[in-house]
Amino acid sequence: MPTRTFPGFVAPSLAAMVLLIALPLLGVGWLAFHNAYLVMEVVEVETRSPPEVKVERVPRAVLDAEGRPLRVWERVGGRNFVNITDPERAWAALSAPRTGSLGERLRAVWAEPIAIDFWGALEFTPLYVLATTPAILLLGLGLALAVDRTAGLLEGPSIFLSLLPFIVTPVVGALSIKWLFLDDAVASVALEAAGLGKIYFLKNALALRLPILLYGIWHAAPFAFVVFHAGLQTLPKESIEAALVDGASWGQRLRHVVLAHLAPLVTFVTLIHVMDAYRVLEPILVFSGGHLADSLQHLTYYILNTEQNYFTASASALSTIAGVLVLLVPILVRAWRAEASR
Amino acid sequence: MLVDQGGWIYAIAFVTNLQHFFYRKDLFEQAGLGVPTTYAEVLAVAERLRGAVGTETPYGAAFKVGWDLGTEFTNLHLAAGGRLFEPGTAEPVFNGETGAATLELMKRLLAHMSPNAPSLATGDVTAAIQQGRIAMGTLWASRAEAMDDPAVSEVVGEIGFAPAPAVLPGGPPASTLFWDAFVVPKTTRADRETVFQELMAGLSEETVRTGGDLADWIRSAAVPSRCSEAVAASIRAETPSFPTQPFFALAHGVIGRNIGDFLAGGESAKKSLDDAVADYRKAAEEQGFL
Numbered sequence: 001m002p003t004r005t006f007p008g009f010v011a012p013s014l015a016a017m018v019l020l021i022a023l024p025l026l027g028v029g030w031l032a033f034h035n036a037y038l039v040m041e042v043v044e045v046e047t048r049s050p051p052e053v054k055v056e057r058v059p060r061a062v063l064d065a066e067g068r069p070l071r072v073w074e075r076v077g078g079r080n081f082v083n084i085t086d087p088e089r090a091w092a093a094l095s096a097p098r099t100g101s102l103g104e105r106l107r108a109v110w111a112e113p114i115a116i117d118f119w120g121a122l123e124f125t126p127l128y129v130l131a132t133t134p135a136i137l138l139l140g141l142g143l144a145l146a147v148d149r150t151a152g153l154l155e156g157p158s159i160f161l162s163l164l165p166f167i168v169t170p171v172v173g174a175l176s177i178k179w180l181f182l183d184d185a186v187a188s189v190a191l192e193a194a195g196l197g198k199i200y201f202l203k204n205a206l207a208l209r210l211p212i213l214l215y216g217i218w219h220a221a222p223f224a225f226v227v228f229h230a231g232l233q234t235l236p237k238e239s240i241e242a243a244l245v246d247g248a249s250w251g252q253r254l255r256h257v258v259l260a261h262l263a264p265l266v267t268f269v270t271l272i273h274v275m276d277a278y279r280v281l282e283p284i285l286v287f288s289g290g291h292l293a294d295s296l297q298h299l300t301y302y303i304l305n306t307e308q309n310y311f312t313a314s315a316s317a318l319s320t321i322a323g324v325l326v327l328l329v330p331i332l333v334r335a336w337r338a339e340a341s342r
Numbered sequence: 343m344l345v346d347q348g349g350w351i352y353a354i355a356f357v358t359n360l361q362h363f364f365y366r367k368d369l370f371e372q373a374g375l376g377v378p379t380t381y382a383e384v385l386a387v388a389e390r391l392r393g394a395v396g397t398e399t400p401y402g403a404a405f406k407v408g409w410d411l412g413t414e415f416t417n418l419h420l421a422a423g424g425r426l427f428e429p430g431t432a433e434p435v436f437n438g439e440t441g442a443a444t445l446e447l448m449k450r451l452l453a454h455m456s457p458n459a460p461s462l463a464t465g466d467v468t469a470a471i472q473q474g475r476i477a478m479g480t481l482w483a484s485r486a487e488a489m490d491d492p493a494v495s496e497v498v499g500e501i502g503f504a505p506a507p508a509v510l511p512g513g514p515p516a517s518t519l520f521w522d523a524f525v526v527p528k529t530t531r532a533d534r535e536t537v538f539q540e541l542m543a544g545l546s547e548e549t550v551r552t553g554g555d556l557a558d559w560i561r562s563a564a565v566p567s568r569c570s571e572a573v574a575a576s577i578r579a580e581t582p583s584f585p586t587q588p589f590f591a592l593a594h595g596v597i598g599r600n601i602g603d604f605l606a607g608g609e610s611a612k613k614s615l616d617d618a619v620a621d622y623r624k625a626a627e628e629q630g631f632l
Contacts, residue, residue: 307625
């Protein structure tokens with residue numbers, strides 16, 4: 001390719017990235033260190049609205065000379081970050097004097113800080129990442145190997161079926177899993193019929209987290225599958241044949257030939273999934289609403305949606321990005337070392 | 343109805359919605375039970391109905407942590423004579439004795455609800471009544487009509503409606519009135535006169551007279567359906583309107599997020615409400631309300 005062709009090809013996507021990713025990110029960065037609010041005054045007014053007429057004291061925005069609401073802008077340094085992480089209350093909760101047995105005290109040291117929004121979200125989010133990542137790698141690999149062995153006509157439909165959970169919109173997917181586990185729903189009734197008794201899946205933290213993790217695995221495993229399946233197509237037949245001639249067992253072929261070939265893809269899937277999983281939102285929204293299992297992305301959503309505070313929401317979003325980076329560094333370092341040692 | 347504040351008309355209210363009491367007429371009749379008018383009576387009736395629909399938990403309400411749970415607290419707290427704020431200020435006062443008593447009442451109600459209740463929202467409770475899984479519940483009036491739809495309901499004609507139970511004997515129903523209104527924004531690019539005429543045509547006398555099953559209209563010409571009676575009765579019983587202060591949204595949000603910890607059994611009522619107040623203060627200070 002002539003040197004001049006390359007910039008021509010990448011320029012459009014580069015422009016899109018700057019416009020749609022870099023600039024908004026800069027904007028979020030700016031918002032995270034600022035705050036603005038309307039100046040309010042309390043006035044006594046007569047309000048007529050259903051069901052009654054009432055005279056009440058209500059806050060109302062102070063207007064400037066041109067009749068526009070007076071808004072105060074301020075630079076707040078790290079205050080938005082302090083407000084969302086609430087280190088003071090977290091420390092107080094952690095270091096509060098405790099009584100009771102050792103077990104009770106340990107439980108309190110854990111439970112009291114995570115009653116604070118941010119720390120509660122920071123407990124479940126990494127757990128979600130750590131629990132789903134190995135599961136989707138294993139399940140994706142298993143599916144890829146299985147589909148690879150189904151020859152001919154069956155291969156197309158089995159690829160399509162395996163991909164389906166990934167195609168289904170996350171909210172719809174999460175709802176359909178939740179509906180399996182409600183009172184008297186299919187999964188609950190089936191388990192009761194199997195003699196396990198009435199199980200209420202949304203009842204406590206452990207029971208609630210199980211279907212959330214299940215959803216996460218169900219949703220993301222097809223992504224791992226499709227990448228590994230593509231990787232298997234590039235596996236040279238000669239290496240497998242050579243291994244067979246050398247008398248390698250199935251396990252040895254899998255480990256030393258197939259997995260060795262797929263290793264860069266394992267890193268790739270892990271990277272992408274960690275980034276995705278750390279930003280988990282839909283199953284939290286659907287299953288728990290943040291109760292007993294919260295995520296950082298859900299917390300940002302709450303601040304945007306309920307508080308409508310774009311400044312702390314930006315701080316919350318940036319801290320989520322920071323978390324992703326922290327998780328990615330070890331994977332990247334490992335991949336870089338592996339690459340360097342080749 | 344024209345909505346105005348200080349003489350400045352800003353909207354036309356046209357429909358209401360509020361939560362009221364849904365109950366299985368057949369089961370109540372069989373057990374010889376009257377319709378409860380207070381939550382103390384609801385608890386007593388729940389005891390009597392235990393097992394009546396093949397469940398130990400005959401009561402239902404949208405207790406999903408978040409918006410739904412915050413709304414339930416607001417309804418019960420106001421009906422118990424509680425205040426959310428110092429009048430005329432954004433100063434929070436919902437963590438007092440009335441607040442704690444309200445939470446204790448919610449926990450007692452929870453004992454008669456599905457153990458999944460803190461994850462069940464309006465749609466789930468609607469389905470539970472329609473499928474005959476619960477014998478009574480507090481639910482949105484807008485869901486009443488679907489009780490008589492044979493395509494989705496197994497209890498057609500069996501559900502009775504009444505104003506929400508009170509917390510204090512003789513007090514107002516533990517519910518809050520919502521209303522929807524038309525507003526034509528200043529920035530609209532359409533012809534404002536045409537938009538207004540369209541809206542008025544939509545709310546014509548004929549529409550509200552024949553469409554009693556579509557909504558609870560705010561118009562004297564409206565002919566209420568079987569399902570609207572309880573709404574009218576709730577308004578006569580002085581159901582207060584849902585709080586409209588701009589900072590209420592912040593309080594509503596933090597209450598909905600925090601009190602689940604108490605209901606789940608992890609912490610005291612006081613601690614949950616104090617946490618909610620601490621979160622509220624932070625959010626209200628950021629936005630200049632405090």
